[in-house]
Amino acid sequence: MTSNEIKIAADARAEFGKGASRRLRRAGKVPAVIYGHGSDPVHIALPGHESLLALRTANALLSITVDGGKAQLALPKQVQRHPLTGNLEHVDLLIVKKGEKVTVEVPLVILGEERLLEGIVMSDMQAITLEVEATNIPAQLDIDVASFAVGHQLTVGDLELPEGAAYPGEPEDLVLTINVVRAEAEEPEGEAAEGEAVEGEADEDAE
Numbered sequence: 001m002t003s004n005e006i007k008i009a010a011d012a013r014a015e016f017g018k019g020a021s022r023r024l025r026r027a028g029k030v031p032a033v034i035y036g037h038g039s040d041p042v043h044i045a046l047p048g049h050e051s052l053l054a055l056r057t058a059n060a061l062l063s064i065t066v067d068g069g070k071a072q073l074a075l076p077k078q079v080q081r082h083p084l085t086g087n088l089e090h091v092d093l094l095i096v097k098k099g100e101k102v103t104v105e106v107p108l109v110i111l112g113e114e115r116l117l118e119g120i121v122m123s124d125m126q127a128i129t130l131e132v133e134a135t136n137i138p139a140q141l142d143i144d145v146a147s148f149a150v151g152h153q154l155t156v157g158d159l160e161l162p163e164g165a166a167y168p169g170e171p172e173d174l175v176l177t178i179n180v181v182r183a184e185a186e187e188p189e190g191e192a193a194e195g196e197a198v199e200g201e202a203d204e205d206a207e
Contacts, residue, residue, distance in 0.1 A: 005062070005073065005135075006061065007062075008050055008054065008065075009047070010032070010044040010045060010047075010064055012044055012045075012066050021090070029048050030047075030088040031089075033091075034064060035094065035095065036095035042066060048087070052088055055076055055079055058106065059106065061096075062074045072095050073098065075102065076091055078090075079091050079092075097134065098135050099134075100133070100134050102131070102133075102137070103131050103168070105128070106127055106129075106132075106139075106140060107127045107140045107141070108123070108140070111146070112145050113145055116146065118181065119150040119151075119179055119181060120178070121145055121179075122176060122179045123175070124177070128156065128175075130162075130166065132165040136162060136164060136165075138162050141161075143159070145176070150178050150180050151178060152178045153176075154174075156173045157171030158175070
């Protein structure tokens with residue numbers, strides 16, 4: 001699953017500071033800055049609802065036009081959200097070019113865990129760092145563990161990476177292991193019987 005360009009029309013903004021940002025948010029827009037490739041940072045206002053939907057996807061590739069100008073491809077570099085509502089507070093966008101390689105964190109999604117005959121998944125990685133073309137970033141990497149047995153270890157070298165993608169670490173780096181489920185220690189029958197006898201004696205005394 002690779003990223004598709006998401007078109008967003010932005011407005012240039014000349015007002016800065018906390019007060020200006022609050023006014024923008026009240027108007028349903030998100031303060032942002034777009035920069036990269038030697039260009040000066042440009043302060044813009046993004047449409048709030050469209051941007052919120054677009055940035056639900058990790059490493060969303062955005063095609064940004066500012067005041068109807070030429071479109072520029074950009075990746076979210078930093079996204080600030082309201083701690084309670086999750087609404088966008090501010091976005092830093094990094095300009096990228098087609099064919100350019102970028103380093104991104106791609107989420108790893110575990111599939112088939114409920115079909116494991118025994119064992120549980122112990123993840124060493126929640127996401128994987130990849131060097132990949134800006135226009136070919138996977139939204140996520142799926143790992144199907146349904147056929148794995150207890151003791152199975154999955155390394156980066158076992159993953160099927162998108163064409164042209166590279167992992168900057170070692171192929172032996174561990175992704176996950178299938179571990180034994182530890183059964184809860186059962187209460188010894190002797191102790192249980194002794195406890196029941198004590199309770200019986202207590203009942204007789206009460207009578």
